Amino acid sequence: MEKYQKLTGIAAPMPLINIDTDMIIPKVFLKTIKRSGLGVNLFAEMRYNDDGSEKDDFVLNQPAYRDAEIIVAGDNFGCGSSREHAPWAIKDFGVRCVVSTGFADIFFSNCFKNGILPIVLPKEQVDLLMKDAEKGANARMTVDLEAQEITTSDGEVIAFDVDAFKKHCLLEGLDDISLTLAKADAIQSFEQQAQQSRPWV
């Protein structure tokens, strides 16, 4: 995975609450056996008419937001299924950071595995960022993972929390599996001990 760099970009406002993974990537696009190329299908049912033309009122179809790299979302973003196609599609579209008052667990951890930073903030701060995002393409936000700060287009700085281990992995672009395989001894001794205590497993 590539290292997570400081990001300055356009933020798209999506205030709807409970945006689920079926909305993010409808199941007709889950038949792929690849990870790439899902960006055109991101939010497909909200984004396109039945004939494939774009719905003008959908935020990512508006000229100001076509190149959004950040989404400011309503509460409980990413609820629903475990499909990693959701972060794959978000990433492929070009979004690398989602801000909300809350995320569903599985979606939240899937983001980190794919170089997307999900940021949880209190409601007042999300509201403020939502207002900033609504200003359109001239209002660029900066997300600095290293410093754990978001800077609005007006220069207001908002600090955020992030799990130290996950931050480290994102910043360094580390691959979880190699990290874990480095602990093969611990796994092996656990297996030997479990073989004694729970042999029926």
Add this chain to the structure above:
Amino acid sequence: MSPTTLYDKIWDAHVADQTEDGTCLLYIDRHLVHEVTSPQAFEGLRMAGRKVHAPDKTIAVPDHNVPTTPDRVNGIENEEGRIQVAALDKNARDFGVHYYPMNDVRQGIVHIVGPEQGWTLPGMTVVCGDSHTATHGAFGALAHGIGTSEVEHVLATQTLIQKKSKNMKVEITGKLQPGVTAKDITLAVIGETGTAGGTGYVIEYCGEAIRDLSMEGRMTVCNMAIEGGARAGLIAPDQTTYDYVMGRPHAPKGAQWDAALTWWKTLFTDENAVFDKVVTLRGEDIAPVVTWGTSPEDVLPITATVPFATDFEGGKVDAAARSLAYMGLESGTKLTDIKIDTVFIGSCTNGRIEDLRAVAGVVKGKKIKEGMRALIVPGSGLVRAQAEEEGLAEIFLDAGFEWRMAGCSMCLAMNPDQLEAGERCAATSNRNFEGRQGRGGRTHLVSPVMAAAAALTGHLTDIRDFL
């Protein structure tokens, strides 16, 4: 020692490594795999030249994509679906994991096959690239869904990088009223907590009404823990659990069984253990419920009327307005006046033998409403076989239902079983999201007996009118 919860105990028994900040390597006892969320994971293994660490603990079955019409023995018509199932066939063979191919009688929805074959046992950790892995929590197993990167991680290492969740208790006291089922319990809980109420928690369901449930009912309750935002739901094992597990193909036998049972009996929450959050409902207060909107939290008793968006607060006002428009519903309409075009009975929530028996009890000797499309999709080939043996299939066919082969089917409509735009369905599955059962399709989540009643009358119906 300070008192601990059931979740604490299972967690502690599976920590293979822990770093200072609390990040753990959790050892995984059972890894279930299906065709939709696994191809990229196996591909990752291949590219890195890695093997499956514990093929013996890995069980694969195709379910999401498979057609449910009998002609599937001739192969899958849809090209992409066929490729995905073929990829699972190949991956299962190449990596040597346990496999139930599409035309094996034991094939079915992964969350039904696992328990049925005795792969799921109390005290285990169980994961699958599927959020409804929560189902297996009914056995007192710590079971949750994971993403595809994590599927690859478990395949390669048999562990998962995890931090511990918080403990939440959901207690259902007393007895259920006639006509009220496990499905109504689990929907009522989500109605109470909201779809984010369980985020960050593992739920333990307890109380007399939970204890009184069969294993099938307990699986229905835990299945929808995820709709309440919790990654996992748990129910402490008891005699009901042991009776269900005993004798299953992969359950322990002989001395192993005795040793297992001794440990399983220690799996309960200690008295005075502390929960971070507690929700209590009275079993007597739960009515047969139905969802009116496009979020599983949009739950109302069947006797209610369609709400107004302005009944809600905050962001829910807009969300409710959007739901009502999508669902094509007028506020103030009685729920029982809502006409239904399609009935779907099946899924990992309600596709087990007990569900089918309950449906047969309602529709026996009756006919479904003229023009109604009504599907019954058993959760596994073995459920199907048993229903045929018990004469249930005949009852369904006589009543006018379609009797299908096992799979996920119209729960998520990745196979040909789909709703048309505007079609309205009473479904026993677990998600009523926009487009879930087909683009533009409208879903009302209900229990199996409520779905059966709607099939007969052609509108949402209070099952208690049939009792």
